Amino acid sequence: MTQSNFEAGLLFDEMQLTLDEFARACRRDAQWVKDRVDAELIRAAVGNAIVMQFSSVDLIRARRLANVEAMFEANEDVAGLVVDLIEEVEHLRKELNVAKLR
Amino acid sequence: MEFKDYYQSLGVAKTATQDEIKKAYRKLARKFHPDVSKEPDAEARMKEVNEAYAVLSDTEKRVAYDNVGQGYQAGQEFHAPPNWDAGYEFSGADSEQASDFFENLFGHMREGRRAQGQRQQGQRQPGQRHQQMDIPGEDQHAKIVIDLIDAFHGATRQLVLQAPQIDASGHVFMQERKLDVKIPAGVKEGQHIRLTGLGLPGMGASKPGDLYLEVHFSPNEQYRVDGRDVYAKTPVTPWEAAIGGEIDVATPNGKVRVTVPAGSQSGRKLRLKGRGVPGKPQGDLYLVLDVVLPVAKTDRDREIYQTMAREMAFNPRQQITS
Secondary structure, X not given: OOHHHXXXXXXXXXXXXXXXXXXXXXXXXXXXXXXXXXXXXXXXXXXXXXXXXXXXXXXXXXXXHHHHHHHHOOOHHHHHHHHHHHHHHHHHHHHHHHHOOO | OEOXXXXXXXXXXXXXXXXXXXXXXXXXXXXXXXXXXOOOOHHHHHHHXXXXXXXXXXXXXXXHHHHHOOOOOOOOEOOOOOOOOOOOOOOOOOOOOOOHHHHHHHOOOHHHHHHHHHHHOOOOOOOOOOOOOOEOOOXXXXXXXXXXXHHHHOEEEEEEXXXXXXXXXXXXXXXXEEEEEEEOOOOOOOOEEEEOOOOOOOEOOOOOOOEEEXXXXXXXXXXXXXXXXXXXXXXXXXHHHHHOEEEEEEEOOEEEEEEEOOOOOOOOEEEEOOOOOOOOOOOOEEEEEEEOOOOOOOHHHHHHHHHHHHHOOOOOOOOOOO
């Protein structure tokens, strides 16, 4: 297969998303994202109201927030708590996996 | 295509109220949420449940679905009659990665088809300009599973994705597309690879969306990954652990020779700086020592162990009181 048949994408964190791109990737509008950045539920890589950029971790978290809010008609704070707990479970599972190596 | 029984998917009767549908959905969402569920097919079930709820929670979609699906059973071959949706105006966000059944009935292309249909039926007045629908394509998300070794050296993977397309007669159908994707070296778990313009097609003059690939590593017996740090289970002999010594260890980046410090126990971690997944910052490799006892297979083996028992005065249970 020739080189030109391969799609080479960009590693997300080497080229972070703008606010509009991030909002589209979350299937939400920019105001939804801004509200959650203000509420410290999503972290913007550059914490500036004019120029915001987001990383992979932020995208995973934001999509989870959007998902929980839609699924359970939860307000942003409850969704934030749920996502915090999901992340904590993930972290603990990783630690457990490392401990299992012993 | 196969008919999907959305009432069956949610476990509700066809006469269920909107409140009953919502309760059933939330109960299943808690059970199959892919981030916490232990069910083996959680992700697939969640998609099925989401799709069913997207239709049954929307009054207009539900009515349309009930009408078009009369007499059909789940799994039965289904064809929507022509113009079945005349008189309906569907709106709102639809399920991500919906089935071809869903897309065929409620696909987001529907607004374009209706506009196209109006032009074909001559509803455009003389002198009236074409009303082009310009809708940007949606982004698409997919997970891609790679081996740890691919994160060190990079790799290529073929992905098969489904996306809604419109045929010449304006019908929506799901089309499979294959993409050969380059995975760059240095990628870590949970990171995204963004492929610009490879998402869902837009309408009219609008650009297609982007494709985001969320990277995950396949399970590995020997290695665990945390960010760019790699933890490798490293068996050692009792004498290597007790009196130290040099050992050769295979790593994702080739063989290395390390010195096991004397007095090591199982669980001790030896850090090899900069030998984890490449990137900024570079990850480290941790060798997690696992002292493995040789089995006493022969009389000579047993004699050696008995000598140790007799002459080493070692009691690991000394600290445990009843």
